[in-house]
Amino acid sequence: MNGKFTHNQLITPAMHPLSGTIRIPGDKSISHRAVMLGAIAKGTTRIQGFLPGADCLSTIECFQKMGIRIEYADSSSVRSDNSFSPELLVHGQGLHGLKQPDGPLYTGNSGTTTRLISGILAGQDFSCILTGDDSLNRRPMNRIIEPLSQMGASIKSISGNGCAPLGISPGKLHGIRYNSKVASAQVKSAVLLAGLYADSPTEVTEPALSRNHTESMLSGFGADVSSHQNENGSWCASIQPCRELFAQDIQVPGDISSAAYFIAAALLIPGSRLLIKNTGINPTRAGILKICREMGADITCINQHVSAGEPTADLLVNYSPLHGTAIGGSDIPTLIDELPVIAVLAAYAKGTTVISDAAELKVKESNRIDSITRGLQAMGADVIPTDDGMIIHGGKALRGAAIDSFLDHRIAMAFTVAALAAEGETIIQNAQCVDVSYPGFYDEICSLGRNTF
Numbered sequence: 483m484n485g486k487f488t489h490n491q492l493i494t495p496a497m498h499p500l501s502g503t504i505r506i507p508g509d510k511s512i513s514h515r516a517v518m519l520g521a522i523a524k525g526t527t528r529i530q531g532f533l534p535g536a537d538c539l540s541t542i543e544c545f546q547k548m549g550i551r552i553e554y555a556d557s558s559s560v561r562s563d564n565s566f567s568p569e570l571l572v573h574g575q576g577l578h579g580l581k582q583p584d585g586p587l588y589t590g591n592s593g594t595t596t597r598l599i600s601g602i603l604a605g606q607d608f609s610c611i612l613t614g615d616d617s618l619n620r621r622p623m624n625r626i627i628e629p630l631s632q633m634g635a636s637i638k639s640i641s642g643n644g645c646a647p648l649g650i651s652p653g654k655l656h657g658i659r660y661n662s663k664v665a666s667a668q669v670k671s672a673v674l675l676a677g678l679y680a681d682s683p684t685e686v687t688e689p690a691l692s693r694n695h696t697e698s699m700l701s702g703f704g705a706d707v708s709s710h711q712n713e714n715g716s717w718c719a720s721i722q723p724c725r726e727l728f729a730q731d732i733q734v735p736g737d738i739s740s741a742a743y744f745i746a747a748a749l750l751i752p753g754s755r756l757l758i759k760n761t762g763i764n765p766t767r768a769g770i771l772k773i774c775r776e777m778g779a780d781i782t783c784i785n786q787h788v789s790a791g792e793p794t795a796d797l798l799v800n801y802s803p804l805h806g807t808a809i810g811g812s813d814i815p816t817l818i819d820e821l822p823v824i825a826v827l828a829a830y831a832k833g834t835t836v837i838s839d840a841a842e843l844k845v846k847e848s849n850r851i852d853s854i855t856r857g858l859q860a861m862g863a864d865v866i867p868t869d870d871g872m873i874i875h876g877g878k879a880l881r882g883a884a885i886d887s888f889l890d891h892r893i894a895m896a897f898t899v900a901a902l903a904a905e906g907e908t909i910i911q912n913a914q915c916v917d918v919s920y921p922g923f924y925d926e927i928c929s930l931g932r933n934t935f
């Protein structure tokens with residue numbers, strides 16, 4: 483992967499409780515989707531609270547390369563709490579307004595960019611190539627190649643290994659009824675986005691409900707989308723062919739996946755009391771709140787409201803002694819990206835935590851079953867990896883260690899939290915990868931714990 487992720491970060495144990503009020507950067511999933519739908523809508527979409535993380539910047543660059551003008555609005559500002567609040571203007575050109583890029587589209591480290599944009603590109607009348615960094619180009623793409631091909635798209639893995647680079651050429655799309663084996667919002671979204679361009683309705687069924695931001699936002703932009711749960715517990719989302727999408731004003735809530743590190747740090751460090759403002763609590767994303775409460779956490783949602791179709795709240799988190807739990811089934815998609823930091827909580831909790839049904843962890847930015855296990859073992863935790871998760875016998879005191887981030891932002895941040903509650907110093911290797919989803923993470927967590935890093 484790119485040399486820019488080479489910086490190592492020293493973490494010393496927290497010397498003080500975490501206290502105060504923080505505001506988390508915008509939701510990554512919603513930021514991606516707002517740019518994508520804005521680009522293929524008619525008119526100018528205004529996105530407040532956009533996440534300027536590396537992944538979302540990859541999405542912006544892809545659409546700029548396809549002729550879409552995207553700019554920061556003058557009113558982008560530094561808020562009173564010193565955080566930058568970017569407001570983005572996306573000058574959409576309509577469903578058929580994208581132009582052929584003059585070279586490959588580079589999606590960096592971002593699975594969301596690659597898979598969702600593939601659904602849009604399948605409906606264009608030009609050919610292009612999608613490629614990412616080393617990690618991205620190892621992740622499975624057959625999961626989108628298969629349904630998009632069934633719809634009539636011409637999409638292939640150029641090296642024939644089921645991974646990017648992907649070559650996408652014009653094809654005439656028709657609606658399908660697709661049964662996805664995995665509960666994946668990226669697969670569902672790729673199919674629904676291609677469904678905008680199909681000549682008949684498209685349906686995707688998934689075994690459990692994955693994050694539903696695409697469905698909500700497509701509806702807001704004027705598409706005819708619906709979803710329901712089947713009798714066997716699976717979920718079905720459908721979309722009608724679409725003539726035009728219309729620009730929207732979108733307020734992106736804070737990312738609960740980023741809030742997760744502050745929730746966890748406050749739960750682990752005695753005496754902590756943290757108010758995390760304006761966090762998205764969409765039930766398809768908020769599984770971490772449920773699981774933490776099951777583990778004994780004191781977390782209260784206050785000031786609940788709906789912003790641009792997304793449930794949002796301030797989270798008040800108090801230090802809490804935790805105990806182990808079982809995590810699996812339909813909860814997994816609602817907390818998939820939080821499992822690294824939940825595993826850290828489990829290592830500090832009394833008793834045993836069993837994580838199952840989470841084989842998807844193996845195909846993220848790193849093999850997260852492996853990277854979590856290795857990191858926790860290096861710190862002295864008792865953890866046994868399994869095929870679809872892990873078993874953690876918690877409650878041992880952890881010690882600082884050298885932690886390989888595997889260039890995976892979630893691993894770097896989860897082990898930063900582990901290090902704050904450990905004995906001795908920890909080095910997070912290649913820690914700059916946090917910029918993928920949370921630029922400024924180290925400044926924020928450092929200012930709260932008043933640690934000397």
Ligand SMILES: O=C(O)C1=C[C@@H](OP(=O)(O)O)[C@@H](O)[C@H](O)C1
Pocket residue numbers: 510511512593594665666667668669671692693818819842
């Ligand atoms: O659609 C999205 O925005 C995402 C979906 C999830 O991936 P899968 O769809 O592969 O589960 C998640 O892990 C990723 O961080 C973001």
Ligand SMILES: C=C(OP(=O)(O)O)C(=O)O
Pocket residue numbers: 537591592593594595819846847892919
């Ligand atoms: C898996 C993640 O993202 P993506 O799939 O977009 O790379 C993540 O942010 O943890």
